[in-house]
Amino acid sequence: MPALPLDEAGKYVAAAYVVFVALILIYVAIIGAKIARIERQITELVEDDE
Amino acid sequence: MYSKGLAPLAAAAAVTITTALALVFFYAPNDADQGFVQKIFYIHVPMAIVALCGFVAGGIFGIRHLRSGDRSWDMRSYVAIHLSIILGLAVLITGSIWAKASWGHWWLWDEPVLVSFLVVFLLYCVYYPLRFSIEDPDRQARYSSVFAITAGAFVPLNFIAVRLAEKYTHPRVLSQTGGSMPGEMRLTFLVALVGVALLFVALWKLELTAKHASMQLKKLRNRARVAA
Amino acid sequence: MIRTARAILRKDLLIELRTKESVPAMVLFSITVYVLFHFGLDRDSLDGELASGVLWVTMLLAAVIGVTRLFAAEREQGGIDGLLLAPVDRTSLFVAKAAALFLFLTAVELVAVPAFALLLLGPGLGGAFPELLAILALGNLGVAAVGALVAALAAETRARELIVPLLLLPLLVPLLIACAQATEPLMRQDAGPEDLGRWLSVLTLYDVVFVLLSVAVFDFLLED
Numbered sequence: 255m256p257a258l259p260l261d262e263a264g265k266y267v268a269a270a271y272v273v274f275v276a277l278i279l280i281y282v283a284i285i286g287a288k289i290a291r292i293e294r295q296i297t298e299l300v301e302d303d304e
Numbered sequence: 305m306y307s308k309g310l311a312p313l314a315a316a317a318a319v320t321i322t323t324a325l326a327l328v329f330f331y332a333p334n335d336a337d338q339g340f341v342q343k344i345f346y347i348h349v350p351m352a353i354v355a356l357c358g359f360v361a362g363g364i365f366g367i368r369h370l371r372s373g374d375r376s377w378d379m380r381s382y383v384a385i386h387l388s389i390i391l392g393l394a395v396l397i398t399g400s401i402w403a404k405a406s407w408g409h410w411w412l413w414d415e416p417v418l419v420s421f422l423v424v425f426l427l428y429c430v431y432y433p434l435r436f437s438i439e440d441p442d443r444q445a446r447y448s449s450v451f452a453i454t455a456g457a458f459v460p461l462n463f464i465a466v467r468l469a470e471k472y473t474h475p476r477v478l479s480q481t482g483g484s485m486p487g488e489m490r491l492t493f494l495v496a497l498v499g500v501a502l503l504f505v506a507l508w509k510l511e512l513t514a515k516h517a518s519m520q521l522k523k524l525r526n527r528a529r530v531a532a
Numbered sequence: 533m534i535r536t537a538r539a540i541l542r543k544d545l546l547i548e549l550r551t552k553e554s555v556p557a558m559v560l561f562s563i564t565v566y567v568l569f570h571f572g573l574d575r576d577s578l579d580g581e582l583a584s585g586v587l588w589v590t591m592l593l594a595a596v597i598g599v600t601r602l603f604a605a606e607r608e609q610g611g612i613d614g615l616l617l618a619p620v621d622r623t624s625l626f627v628a629k630a631a632a633l634f635l636f637l638t639a640v641e642l643v644a645v646p647a648f649a650l651l652l653l654g655p656g657l658g659g660a661f662p663e664l665l666a667i668l669a670l671g672n673l674g675v676a677a678v679g680a681l682v683a684a685l686a687a688e689t690r691a692r693e694l695i696v697p698l699l700l701l702p703l704l705v706p707l708l709i710a711c712a713q714a715t716e717p718l719m720r721q722d723a724g725p726e727d728l729g730r731w732l733s734v735l736t737l738y739d740v741v742f743v744l745l746s747v748a749v750f751d752f753l754l755e756d
Contacts, residue, residue, distance in 0.1 A: 263405060266404065267340060270347055270398040270401045274351070274394060278507075292521055299521075299525060430695065430699050433691060433698075437695070446752050451699075454681065454685075454749065461741060464734065468731075469709045
């Protein structure tokens with residue numbers, strides 16, 4: 255199959271790189287949520303102590 | 305403990321990946337056969353290599369865990385496998401996009417990397433149900449390590465077998481043969497590979513830190529509850 | 533260690549002979565699957581790669597049944613605790629279970645392979661029989677080792693019947709590739725081995741890796 259013209263090829267390449275970036279961002283978001291939860295629980299513990 | 309060196313590592317990863325992206329789009333020449341579409345190679349193959357190393361590392365951590373009985377090794381193994389599964393999914397998706405763009409089909413059985421990854425991915429997906437169906441934490445860790453070791457040994461064997469099964473008549477369509485890659489492409493590829501590897505280690509440390517903190521916190525809460 | 537292994541093996545074989553739970557089911561299953569393939573593929577006879585593929589895929593699916601039931605006796609009668617309390621090397625348990633699985637598979641093949649030749653195989657088995665035996669032997673060894681390991685891994689989980697096929701089948705892919713590729717030229721009209729050395733080496737490598745790995749790792753399973 256001959257190489258795709260640039261505008262069509264661009265869409266596929268962009269899609270692949272978007273997958274990569276989305277993966278990183280989603281992952282960081284999940285870890286961020288986990289850290290937020292830890293923070294909340296620590297605050298609770300400190301309050302219980304007081 | 306786990307977050308030592310995390311900030312510089314993450315910074316290094318960010319810098320390397322940005323450099324790699326710049327190289328991919330402004331420096332590396334277009335491939336003669338596949339044209340612009342070949343650029344996907346610079347993201348697909350590094351992720352594949354790093355994921356495979358991640359799975360093998362998961363197995364090695366499993367061995368360390370079984371030999372020492374120290375559950376922190378199991379945690380390292382779990383996170384490595386977990387991250388590699390996510391990367392593996394990305395490998396399958398980007399590989400499929402590449403196949404569609406350069407060959408017109410969403411899947412190619414002739415591509416040994418893609419096919420091996422499908423099998424490896426299917427195997428490692430069972431890690432979660434296996435792990436979380438065992439309640440006793442000690443046993444859970446032990447069985448997970450056994451799985452990690454078995455699957456880690458399986459990965460290279462699988463790759464060899466799938467490669468050998470490739471029909472002689474179909475040339476490798478998606479990958480670049482190392483020999484005929486021009487210097488600019490090779491440099492770009494190496495930078496991308498280092499970038500993805502650094503990213504993997506950074507995310508691995510990040511998740512380990514979060515998990516560890518969460519576990520310490522749980523211990524503290526239990527202690528507080530008992531004391532009350 | 534050998535003595536313990538042999539004792540456990542004898543017990544398992546006696547149980548199987550008396551209850552006839554695993555082997556007949558595996559044979560029946562294999563023949564049923566051949567019938568399914570006849571209807572599914574809409575073919576009266578197969579040769580070459582189709583024949584090889586149908587034979588081996590059916591074999592692996594039947595093996596799943598055997599593996600799921602491998603520790604059944606221990607589970608149902610609580611024999612595992614007895615074994616674990618006794619000062620017995622886990623390795624002997626592995627050897628016994630793998631040997632039992634190997635023998636079950638061989639028994640199944642004694643019926644299923646001729647049945648396959650009868651029902652579906654166009655060219656017939658005569659072409660390259662000793663080579664086929666070699667492939668079957670090495671293949672059974674790999675399935676036995678991996679099967680015993682997977683059976684132990686899944687033994688304690690609640691969703692055992694689901695985990696066994698999901699774990700076992702991907703792990704057996706390299707074995708399937710080697711066996712199917714090796715058997716394919718034996719099932720053509722002009723049967724004769726091709727590339728046999730290469731695939732037998734792959735099979736041997738697979739078997740060695742997984743036997744050694746399972747032996748090394750088995751101690752950490754079924755421990756309480």
